[in-house]
Amino acid sequence: MANRLQHETSPYLLQHADNPVDWYPWGEEALEAARTQDKPILLSIGYAACHWCHVMERESFENPDIAALMNQHFINIKVDREERPDLDTVYMAAAQMMTGQGGWPLTIFLMPDGKPFYAGTYFPPEDRSGMPGFPRVLLAVAEAYRNRRADLERAANDIQGHLTEHFRWSLPETAITPALLNEAASGLARQFDEANGGFGGAPKFPPPMALEFLLRYRLRTGSDTALRIVELTLERMARGGIHDQVGGGFHRYAVDATWLVPHFEKMLYDNALLARLYTLTYQATGHPFYAATALDTIEYVLREMTSPDGGFYSTQDADSEGEEGKFYVWTPEELEAVLGPEQAPIVARYYGVHPGGNFEGKSILHVPEAPESVAAAFDLTIDELVEIIGPAREKLYAARAQRVWPGRDEKILTDWNGLMLRALAQAAIALGRSDLRDAAVRNATFLHTHLYRDGRLLHSYKDGEAKITGYLADYASLIAGLLALYEATFDVRWIAWARDLTDRAIADFWDNEGGAFFDTSADDAPLVARPKDAFDSATPSGNSLMAESLLRLGLLLGEDDYRQRAMTVLERFAALAAKAPTGFGQLLCAADLALAEAHEIALVGDPQVPAMAEMLAVVQQPYLPHQVVALRHPDQDGEDEVIPLLAGRTARDGQPTAYVCRNYACRQPVTTAHDLAAELGMAVE
Template sequence: MNRLTDATSPYLLQHADNPVDWFPWGDEAFAEARRRNVPLLISVGYSACHWCHVMAHESFEDPGTAALMNEHFVNVKVDREERPDVDAVYMTATQAMTGQGGWPMTVFATPEGHPFYTGTYFPRQQFQRLLAGVSNAWNGDREAVLEQSSKIVEALNEQSAMPSGPLPAPSTLTRAVQSLAESFDSARGGFGGAPKFPPSMALEFLLRYGATPADEDARTTANAAMSMADRTLEAMARGGIYDQLGGGFARYSVDADWVVPHFEKMLYDNALLLRVYTHWWRSTGSALGRRVALETADWLLAEMRTPEGGFASALDADSEGVEGRFYAWTPRELREVLDEEDGAWAIDLFEVTGTFEHGTSVLQLRSDPTDPERFARVRSALLAARARRVRPGRDDKVVAAWNGLAIAALAETGALFDRPDLVEAAREAATLLDDLHLDGDRLLRTSRDGRAGTNAGVLEDYADLAEGLLALSGVTGEVRWFRRAESLLETVLERFSDGSGGFYDTADDAERLFQRPQDPTDNATPSGRFAAAGALLSYAALTGSSRHRAAAEAALGTVTVLADRHARFAGWGLAVAQAAVTGPIEVAVVGSADDPTTAALHRAALMSPLPGLVLALGEPGSGEIPLLAGRGLVGGAPAAYVCRGFTCRMPVTTPTALRAELAGGA
């Protein structure tokens, strides 16, 4: 028994019965390391991490290895999803010292928390030798260890911030498309080679760029942007990375063809991809985009929704100790579930050729089935059979940032596809976060089983939740969500600013680590900086606030450098910048909620693919959202006002007229 038994993190609870004397991150661990005068061994991971499980089984559950750890170190277990700040500073050190990173992350640090040796996964025997070697170095040559630690911390803190500049020009965004094209895999979709991660944020930028009105010369680049998005979205949807039976995407593909997934399913990936596939359908009318969006939304509700109305963090890659066992099939298994004829048809349709170990395969769907009724029957039978298997574990903690991404995606998808249940799910998640995660104007990062965690929200929590609430307000017309987003963004400006136009990832009163994290680049999710820029830009468009507009533009100042060097790691920044340079367009829809014309105008606005378009919906005379103030009915009928920078054209009263206004980009 160790000190993790009272944790709210499912990842920490996975280690509560280890023979390792684990401490959670906190003052107690540091005090114990100082008292014993031994180093900290900090192990960072997350519950769905396959190699975290492997190292746990090999080393942390092994009494001999645990004895070495307990004798020579104070051992600290960290859930990177609960403490992204701790993960960020030590990952920066790990990457600087080893040239690579990943999880599990293994860090040896002084009792003050300063790292002096880092790595990732170690097999048991190598790990045991490392434990002995680090202990000998600490006890035999401590001055050298402390000197190395001081130099590492000093070097990390001296790293210069990324140069910032003005709002990117349209030419910068065009160069970004061209930069993405240089690494684009035209044969298989995506960027670069294996492994391939879904480039959600870069795809959002490409869709926005392709939807921006342009002259004839610029249309060539816009068409190239749409072509890259089309090819990638189709390839992912038809490959093994997408769950062809139950919906939802795996974390990444280990190959370049999107065939062999790393099987964990993350909330943030699926929330981002749901929104992108919905936007793809909106821009192109793609039937595949519609199907995948709705299947992914249904998967979120069926598999990831918690009893309290939030969304769980992840599904594990493993079941019964084997990665992918829940999802993979052999030809024989298909024939056993189906009859011989349907089994042979399914083997051919899903390309089940025994490509994995033990002759299993994931299911692919390289083309739409020619017999939809038969496909529905086969799929239903296979789903029923799969439901009898041992399911992967679920990390059911609710993370504020990732729920914010899900709220935005579900609200928009529900509105565009006339699925009020999806909008209601977004509303319930927003209500949970409002009721449980907010303490005054401060946001807590996690909750579980209706119990709020104690970890303070980081920048991405405030920004992604604000983004989601603004989207929900635009879909529902409910001012409550606008007001809450307003409060969150005020905290961003007051507590996270770096004083030079950027933002730190932690608040000014957060726990002091050896470095205050500040990463402007996108990773698996939008960077906190770019997420804040997006929410600030939308809020400014809804209110006319020059303060919020200036903050958004300043935060986008690093996009120009990233666009030229690393466009793939600035996808969300590029998407927000595309909205900023084109407006964004503002639409106020005024009319009674029960008037069909109000609904028709509202839908026409939602259907516009213009980058970052913001939408305010309200009754006549409502003015709580400034964009609605002074906008009234026209001849007693509902009306839509299309504006840019709060300067509006003449109102229109029909969806046809509104679509015409928006087609011209206002």
């Protein structure tokens, strides 16, 4: 019989709906059952694309004997960490305090009031390799709860106290200075893997926010080292197995130091952050390789991760047919069956496919050598090689599509959609792609229609149902996306919505006593501790992203309160960010903007007129992270009421006109792209 999870919409929870475990979703029903039955809570947190979550389900949660132990001794709660990042943040912090490590599946035992007292991650079904079997753990915890209850209560109270202190972030405020950015850049350079790119060794995760900071640092200082770190890392990732060479997009991380063998799950947020970073690097360098990689990633999302009405799905699984990576790997024989005996050896050499393979007897496609050497080995020109590889890739994709696909988590999360919205809008601007702009508008419209209710955001949408009160990350990510969308469309409604969301975020999440933002709204059901996160880990923290958006909105709207709140966030965390830069990449980007002499650029005129299009190219094609751009249409009223920067700006002699301002003090208006470039200090011919 199906358990209580059958009524949920989360694909991860539904995967467990037929387990013999008497699972509850998180909620008052489960907590009340723990209190009335006086049982401890077994809380299991995971997500749909998690390989080891699937393993533990097969081994333990589908095992009737283990399920019977769970049902006898515990109230069992299953949580999708993507739906409830607040629970994941709090209880993962507790697990790390208790064990020194974390990960998913997260297995944590709670008192009936929700206070944690014991934690682990994956447990095998029997004792194995020094790990206790899950039945042994269950019986030991149940025995301790019966016979040593007072000890567990003391431990749980201690952990709760540590959690409260952990999220208080009792750090001294530090002035934001260029020296802090120098310290952070030096720290990243020391951790840089000179051979393979990225930071540190295996496992190796893409570091998009730290690399974006280095891209900004290079612009600030002219540092060749910063640019070398960015370019080598992006090149190695794009050529590695972490990049799906056939279908596009990036897998979650590499288990090795060389980016070859990925953990095969694909996450929307990784692809959003990386697509944007490759776009920015194209703007900074002009190298078409980065533009091509950005487009390859975006096209993957639009093709495989987009709902019919414009929302973006969350993840694709690592497994298919019960095997990790099976969907993605190839043998020489499989290549020949698709491509024929003449082209298969060329494509195999290009993608590193060989007998015996590099992953469990098969080959993960990657680009292990320079295309020039592959072309030379087959007496081809580079153009001839490209003419072979491009069509071959399409054939391989079509053949792969006949395999059993990995599962897809089709819930739509506001925060991850906001990140993808920002990436799409940025690419539309940088690459001049109206189709990407249209996809971005469609996504923003979807979010406004389905995940915005009574002035507040909701977090998750699936099967026509939106639910869960929005978190700080939902507001921060969507506001950042709307700012980018405004500059891609100059449709003032997106700025109006961004301002409304910003004011709501301040009202619901701002910590008046400790400064910065909480992760959860003031009227959310209380947890054992109210989380406040500042780490930029797999995704930017709500505090980091809000800080930059507050600075940018402050520039556009002339709101000094926004800037002051951003500075409060930055001054609270900046010293720690300088010492641990890999964990604060987005915060460092915001600090860079706070220190910049940013330009506010007000344009007046029809963006379709060639002279205005030329001006837009000046301010949108290069990498210019220290500016905001607003545009006043000649035939629209009310734009200056939303964006005060546009107030009083008029066309000069009826021509498209640009005003370059700092702190709302504007220089003389100009009417040509040449003069606009000169005003911005660019080299002009």
